[in-house]
Amino acid sequence: MLEKGRISTLQMEFIIVPAVLATSILSIPAITGRLARHDMWMTPIIGSITGFLIVFIIWKLHQFYPKMTPVQYMEEIIGKIAGRAFGFSLILVFLHRTGISVRDYSDFLTSNVMLHTPELVFTISMIFVCALAARGGIEVIARTAVICTALFMGTAIVLLLLIKDIDITYMLPIFENGVLPVLKGGFINHSWFTDFFFLGFIFPFLNNQEKGLKAGMRSSFVVMFIFVYLNFFVLTLIGISCINQFYPVYAIVRAISVFEFFENFEVLVTASWVLGNFVKFSFFLYVISLSLGQLFRLSDFRILVFPMGLLLMFFGYWDLPNLVASRKYLAQIHPFVMTFFQFLLPLFLLMIAIFRKKWREKRR
Amino acid sequence: MIQIRRSPLKKTAKKKPEDKQTSSEDIPLSKQLNESLDFFKSLYKDSSDVMFRSFLIGDRDASIIYIEGLSDVEKLDEFVLNKLMNKNEIDMTNLVSSLKNSLPISNLRNITTYKQCIEDIANGNPVLLIDGYEAAYSLGLVKFEKRAIEEPAAESGIRGPREGFTESLGVNTALVRRIIKDPALKMKPLHVGTYTKTKVVVSYIEGLVDSTLLEEIENRINRIEIDGILESGYIEEFIEDHPYSPFPQVLYSERPDVVSANLLEGRTIIMIDGTPFALIAPVSFFSLFQSQEDYYERFWIGTFIRMLRFLFLAVSLFLPSIYVAITTFHQEMIPTDLLLSIASSREGVPFPAIVEAIMMEFAFEALREAGVRLPKQIGSAVSIVGALVIGQAAVEAGIVSAPMVIVVSITGIASFLIPRYSIGLAIRLLRFPIIILAGFLGLIGVMLAFIILLIHLANLKSFGLPYLSPISTTQKNALRDTIIRSPLWKMDVRPQLTGNVDLTRQGSHLKPNVDQGPGEGGS
Numbered sequence: 097m098l099e100k101g102r103i104s105t106l107q108m109e110f111i112i113v114p115a116v117l118a119t120s121i122l123s124i125p126a127i128t129g130r131l132a133r134h135d136m137w138m139t140p141i142i143g144s145i146t147g148f149l150i151v152f153i154i155w156k157l158h159q160f161y162p163k164m165t166p167v168q169y170m171e172e173i174i175g176k177i178a179g180r181a182f183g184f185s186l187i188l189v190f191l192h193r194t195g196i197s198v199r200d201y202s203d204f205l206t207s208n209v210m211l212h213t214p215e216l217v218f219t220i221s222m223i224f225v226c227a228l229a230a231r232g233g234i235e236v237i238a239r240t241a242v243i244c245t246a247l248f249m250g251t252a253i254v255l256l257l258l259i260k261d262i263d264i265t266y267m268l269p270i271f272e273n274g275v276l277p278v279l280k281g282g283f284i285n286h287s288w289f290t291d292f293f294f295l296g297f298i299f300p301f302l303n304n305q306e307k308g309l310k311a312g313m314r315s316s317f318v319v320m321f322i323f324v325y326l327n328f329f330v331l332t333l334i335g336i337s338c339i340n341q342f343y344p345v346y347a348i349v350r351a352i353s354v355f356e357f358f359e360n361f362e363v364l365v366t367a368s369w370v371l372g373n374f375v376k377f378s379f380f381l382y383v384i385s386l387s388l389g390q391l392f393r394l395s396d397f398r399i400l401v402f403p404m405g406l407l408l409m410f411f412g413y414w415d416l417p418n419l420v421a422s423r424k425y426l427a428q429i430h431p432f433v434m435t436f437f438q439f440l441l442p443l444f445l446l447m448i449a450i451f452r453k454k455w456r457e458k459r460r
Numbered sequence: 461m462i463q464i465r466r467s468p469l470k471k472t473a474k475k476k477p478e479d480k481q482t483s484s485e486d487i488p489l490s491k492q493l494n495e496s497l498d499f500f501k502s503l504y505k506d507s508s509d510v511m512f513r514s515f516l517i518g519d520r521d522a523s524i525i526y527i528e529g530l531s532d533v534e535k536l537d538e539f540v541l542n543k544l545m546n547k548n549e550i551d552m553t554n555l556v557s558s559l560k561n562s563l564p565i566s567n568l569r570n571i572t573t574y575k576q577c578i579e580d581i582a583n584g585n586p587v588l589l590i591d592g593y594e595a596a597y598s599l600g601l602v603k604f605e606k607r608a609i610e611e612p613a614a615e616s617g618i619r620g621p622r623e624g625f626t627e628s629l630g631v632n633t634a635l636v637r638r639i640i641k642d643p644a645l646k647m648k649p650l651h652v653g654t655y656t657k658t659k660v661v662v663s664y665i666e667g668l669v670d671s672t673l674l675e676e677i678e679n680r681i682n683r684i685e686i687d688g689i690l691e692s693g694y695i696e697e698f699i700e701d702h703p704y705s706p707f708p709q710v711l712y713s714e715r716p717d718v719v720s721a722n723l724l725e726g727r728t729i730i731m732i733d734g735t736p737f738a739l740i741a742p743v744s745f746f747s748l749f750q751s752q753e754d755y756y757e758r759f760w761i762g763t764f765i766r767m768l769r770f771l772f773l774a775v776s777l778f779l780p781s782i783y784v785a786i787t788t789f790h791q792e793m794i795p796t797d798l799l800l801s802i803a804s805s806r807e808g809v810p811f812p813a814i815v816e817a818i819m820m821e822f823a824f825e826a827l828r829e830a831g832v833r834l835p836k837q838i839g840s841a842v843s844i845v846g847a848l849v850i851g852q853a854a855v856e857a858g859i860v861s862a863p864m865v866i867v868v869s870i871t872g873i874a875s876f877l878i879p880r881y882s883i884g885l886a887i888r889l890l891r892f893p894i895i896i897l898a899g900f901l902g903l904i905g906v907m908l909a910f911i912i913l914l915i916h917l918a919n920l921k922s923f924g925l926p927y928l929s930p931i932s933t934t935q936k937n938a939l940r941d942t943i944i945r946s947p948l949w950k951m952d953v954r955p956q957l958t959g960n961v962d963l964t965r966q967g968s969h970l971k972p973n974v975d976q977g978p979g980e981g982g983s
Contacts, residue, residue, distance in 0.1 A: 104933065104934045104935075106934040107932075107933070107934050110934075205904060209790075209902070209903070209904065210789055210901075210902055210904065213901070213902075217901070218904065221901065221904075221908055222908075225908055225911050225912060225915070228912065228915050229911075229915045229918075232915065232918065232919050235918075235926075236915065236918045236919055238932075239917075239918035239926060239928050239932035239933065240911070240914045240915055240918045240932075242928075242931065242932045242933075242934060243914060243928070243931070243932060244911070244914065356795075359795065360792065360793045360794075360795075363790055363793045363903060366903070367903050367904075367906070367907050370904060370907040370908075370911075371907065371910075371911065374911050
């Protein structure tokens with residue numbers, strides 16, 4: 097066993113929620129709004145169906161192979177060679193998508209918070225810090241996640257200060273263009289919800305295995321709720337024009353002003369958002385290093401953490417010249433890659449696993 | 461680079477080097493008094509404080525050895541010499557039994573080796589040697605000058621007992637025993653230090669404490685090979701899990717009530733002779749923010765003060781760096797009026813904010829240290845001069861800005877709010893690297909510093925107990941006695957430490973309920 101730590105289900109929720117949320121809240125209504133227009137607030141609800149499904153699929157797979165992570169049981173299910181090949185490509189996908197998330201994070205900071213600091217400074221410092229946490233194993237990530245996520249999610253409350261400014265009529269008419277745009281927007285959301293696939297890397301390390309499914313479903317619901325919450329405020333505050341913003345959520349946070357004193361929450365929100373990103377990246381970096389260690393049967397995954405961190409950085413800057421290209425990737429390519437690797441792949445694995453079990457029973 | 465930390469236990473302890481004094485002494489006493497006396501006299505040559513008194517019991521030679529100032533000479537004269545020299549009282553045919561009956565001393569022990577004799581003499585027990593016997597008597601007449609029980613100076617309070625531990629271990633154990641009367645309270649003696657031979661007592665309540673934890677603590681203490689133990693800090697540094705961490709992994713207290721409360725929560729206490737500070741292990745980060753008065757006053761105020769402490773922990777750790785970050789990078793964050801006043805006061809200041817902050821923090825630390833270490837009369841002079849020079853002259857001369865002085869002084873006040881001095885020290889140290897990070901990366905640097913700190917804390921363990929438990933380990937009832945202080949009748953269970961022990965502290969449904977009447981309340 098590469099990982100001896102055990103975490104509680106609550107800690108699992110504290111890890112997985114920011115892992116799904118942290119970078120997607122940057123672009124959330126901007127991408128889905130382009131497709132779903134003023135029905136965008138419904139898209140997370142459509143997308144969350146995937147979330148619940150994935151949690152269920154991963155949970156079923158976990159019950160077939162209770163002590164294994166997806167990279168490990170893949171070899172058991174589809175054979176050694178194919179399993180390892182898929183495992184390796186999965187790790188590459190993880191590296192790529194995490195690299196792009198880190199890039200998103202640095203892009204945001206350098207274009208909004210500290211305009212004169214080179215982007216690479218944020219990337220390197222963040223990856224270094226995440227590597228420190230990832231080396232500590234799942235327990236350390238979980239313990240830091242509890243406090244970081246609590247602070248990260250806590251700042252979501254400041255949006256309530258906007259209630260006096262919202263205009264519900266921006267949401268009308270509902271279903272103006274039929275259901276199809278909503279489904280399209282839901283598909284983008286679905287790609288974010290496929291991140292619940294990462295639960296497969298936590299389930300084996302739970303100290304209370306029975307409660308895993310419930311906790312997974314609950315975190316999927318929490319993520320959906322927060323997406324709807326953000327979409328609602330963005331839509332009712334700035335309407336459909338939010339699709340022209342790169343960072344709509346940031347834009348509405350900047351608009352908070354109560355008594356001329358409760359202002360400038362954007363710095364507070366950004367600071368806490370850094371914490372959320374830290375949880376996400378450290379957990380993803382940990383998953384990448386751990387699965388690579390499991391794939392190559394290493395005795396310790398810790399030696400992989402810093403090299404993988406370096407790779408993450410390269411993947412983030414490779415082939416993405418600027419923010420526009422990165423947004424295009426997120427809207428047009430990312431959903432399909434994620435659907436294949438984080439939704440269809442586990443689905444197929446589950447089907448084969450069930451089939452194999454039935455077949456084995458029949459032979460007996 | 462991979463660094464593998466070995467646990468202190470794994471380091472194989474070398475065999476204790478036999479020092480020349482104690483090598484040949486574990487041999488039985490000689491039957492001849494002269495031989496024994498010669499031995500002791502050569503051992504204690506050039507030691508003017510060791511007294512030898514030879515006399516006759518009946519017709520036998522006898523001698524008493526004691527150390528001046530450690531034994532009660534009056535009682536020795538009255539109850540020992542007086543009786544033994546009175547021939548009528550001693551039955552020479554059956555000397556042993558008549559000795560036992562004629563000496564009115566409660567703590568009278570038979571000892572047979574030189575080593576035991578030396579130990580007893582050093583502890584202040586006069587040793588009675590009689591010619592023709594292989595055994596000596598240790599007379600429990602210890603009496604030395606000690607400080608009276610006073611109010612604890614380092615942990616004062618308004619409500620609560622005013623007794624504090626003293627330098628004498630016997631007094632300290634008695635103070636604890638007076639609070640916890642159950643025989644389950646155990647006190648295991650250990651000895652540490654080749655020269656000081658300091659007595660260390662490991663105290664715990666049987667049944668509440670995890671036995672493996674106890675074993676681990678004893679092993680770690682037994683592993684110490686040092687010439688002397690002068691303070692609990694010596695022990696602390698040798699038994700920590702993470703010796704390089706700036707955070708204290710063992711708590712200390714000089715209050716018997718705090719020690720008893722920790723015993724009742726299933727922790728282990730290490731009391732050391734010669735210091736009023738007892739060590740408490742294992743502890744978590746959140747127990748460093750508890751003070752005894754949280755429990756003595758109403759729970760609302762206890763909760764409020766706890767939260768205040770956490771707020772001011774953040775202030776004392778981050779306020780100077782946040783100020784540096786905001787004035788250097790995020791001016792837009794400050795409301796315009798405030799920004800104008802800050803800008804006008806910083807106008808003539810020749811230094812960037814980060815240099816200013818580090819300078820002021822250093823000056824403040826120096827002032828504080830000067831105030832603590834100097835004699836009281838000079839100390840107050842230093843602080844007045846320092847406050848005048850730094851607070852007023854420097855601002856008027858335009859070398860530092862007034863807001864920076866305010867920030868530094870708020871930080872200083874905030875660090876005094878933390879009830880445990882040892883964590884305050886850690887925070888004082890950590891402030892400087894955070895200021896530097898803030899100077900380079902603004903608020904992102906502050907956040908990165910926070911994350912690094914959090915990772916470090918998440919890695920820490922105190923005797924197997926995660927340092928951030930119970931909140932970060934999301935245990936049941938984690939919030940009950942950490943950030944808030946819930947009412948005593950709600951704290952039905954002890955905090956979960958290591959191991960599986962019974963956690964029930966009290967009956968449930970203890971909430972006072974007048975309507976139920978006195979008879980039904982405690983079901």
